[in-house]
Amino acid sequence: MAMKLSIPSHDCIISPPMALYSRPHQTHLSATAPASIFTTGSPLQRLVLVSNPSIEAPSRRFTRWGLKTTLAWSGERTSQGDSPSKALRRILESPGIHQGPACYDALSAKLVENAGFEFCFTSGFSVSAARLGLPDVGLISYGEMVDQGHQITQAVSIPVIGDGDNGYGNAMNVKRTVKGFIKAGFAGIILEDQVSPKACGHTRGRKVVSREEAVMRIKAAIDARKESGSDIIIVARTDSCQAMSFDESLWRSRAFADAGADVLFIDALASKEEMKAFCEICPLLPKMANMLEGGGKTPILNPNELEEIGFKIVSYPLSLIGVSIRAMQVNIFSLFFLILVYA
Numbered sequence: 001m002a003m004k005l006s007i008p009s010h011d012c013i014i015s016p017p018m019a020l021y022s023r024p025h026q027t028h029l030s031a032t033a034p035a036s037i038f039t040t041g042s043p044l045q046r047l048v049l050v051s052n053p054s055i056e057a058p059s060r061r062f063t064r065w066g067l068k069t070t071l072a073w074s075g076e077r078t079s080q081g082d083s084p085s086k087a088l089r090r091i092l093e094s095p096g097i098h099q100g101p102a103c104y105d106a107l108s109a110k111l112v113e114n115a116g117f118e119f120c121f122t123s124g125f126s127v128s129a130a131r132l133g134l135p136d137v138g139l140i141s142y143g144e145m146v147d148q149g150h151q152i153t154q155a156v157s158i159p160v161i162g163d164g165d166n167g168y169g170n171a172m173n174v175k176r177t178v179k180g181f182i183k184a185g186f187a188g189i190i191l192e193d194q195v196s197p198k199a200c201g202h203t204r205g206r207k208v209v210s211r212e213e214a215v216m217r218i219k220a221a222i223d224a225r226k227e228s229g230s231d232i233i234i235v236a237r238t239d240s241c242q243a244m245s246f247d248e249s250l251w252r253s254r255a256f257a258d259a260g261a262d263v264l265f266i267d268a269l270a271s272k273e274e275m276k277a278f279c280e281i282c283p284l285l286p287k288m289a290n291m292l293e294g295g296g297k298t299p300i301l302n303p304n305e306l307e308e309i310g311f312k313i314v315s316y317p318l319s320l321i322g323v324s325i326r327a328m329q330v331n332i333f334s335l336f337f338l339i340l341v342y343a
Contacts, residue, residue: 083187083230083231084153084159084160084186084187085159085187085188085230085231085233086231087119087158087159087187088119088187088233089231089233089262091159091313092263092286092312092313096307097303097306097307097312097313097314098312098314099117099303099313099316100117100120100121100161100313100314100315100316101117101315101319101320102121102123102126102316102317102319102320102321103122103126103160103320104122104126104129104130104131104148104320105127105130105131105148105151105152106152106155106156108320109155109156109160110156112320113157113158117158118159119159119160119161119187120156120158120159120160121160121161121162121163121315121317122145122148122149122162123163123317124136124140124145124163125317125321126317126318126320126321127140127144127145127148127163129321129325131144131148136198137197137199138165138196138199142168142173142176145162145163145165146180146183146184147184149184149185150183150184150185153186154185159187159188160185160187160188161186161233161235161315162181162184162189162190163189164177164181164190164191165191165192165194165198166191166194166195166198166209167191167220167221168196170213171216171217171219171220172220174191174217174220174221174224175220175221175223177189178232179224179228181232182224182225182228182230182232187233188232188233188234188235189221189234189235190235191217191234191235191237192237192238192239193208193209193213193214193237193238193239193240193252194206194207194209194239195207195208206242206243207243208240211251211252211255214252214256215252215256218234218236218259218261221234222234222259222260233262233263234260234261234263235261235263236253236256236257236261236263236264236265237265237266237267237288238252238266238267239268240252241266241267241269241270241274242268246269246270246277249278250266250277250278253266253278253281253282254281257281262285263287263288263312263313264278264281264282264285264286264287265288265290266278268297268298270297270298271299272299272301275289275299275309275311279309279310279311280310286312286313287310287312288312288313288314288315289301289306289311289314289315290314290317291314291315291316293316293318293319294318294322
């Protein structure tokens, strides 16, 4: 007897995990649009796949959990002749908290842009997985990241913040990395203080370089920016909270601010109290939050809560790669059994 198999629609748009971003804005789906819910590892990664949606945007402002967030819809987006970095600075200077999913190739970046996000990140984890099929443990090279980044930035008009890992070496390597990211078209670059080879964020066994070398990396990035005549945003990340202590991560963040960093980011903050304490230092500099879908050290908070604590931008690093992997697994599984049934 033939088996009935449910094969996901190939013509589908993957919506973001709304439990993380906020409540969905007004979305009207056709009555015939099929929908499937996939869960990948955690309730936080419950993702809805729908086909042929039409998004109605009656206003540029939408109320999300009581928070008004401005979305730059494709038809309303204007570059004003700005460079990507200037456009990103304008976003950082505007009111509210700003959310950006992490893409990993040109197609995923275009989907982020078409959804109406103001900017996006690249995820080293996702790029390493998509390009090499390998984990984020320092195996992907500077050249591969720059090449992937160039394809991404050329595909979209929104600013892209690139994952520069640990700069791929010492201060001289950091300068080369920053200059390469500038040429690739990135609006910003995230630089961390891990040793080489690095480890993936929120994992055990991470080690960081000395205070002196960590600060030198940020100073080298600032020098590279000046030498290039660029205005690229320097996001200074420290992994010392988990590798050493929370107090150490605060010290390094202050030192990064003194060195000239534009945005501060402490990875793997373990509680709301730590998140609040972090946002209280260097009040003039924006703080970045990293909401690790699927579970990590940092509490998963909605945009309202993050803004109340004091964060300015928030990254969602795993949503796109996670749902892509799951969708491909389901489709491959369905096709495999379809072949068995009709063989």
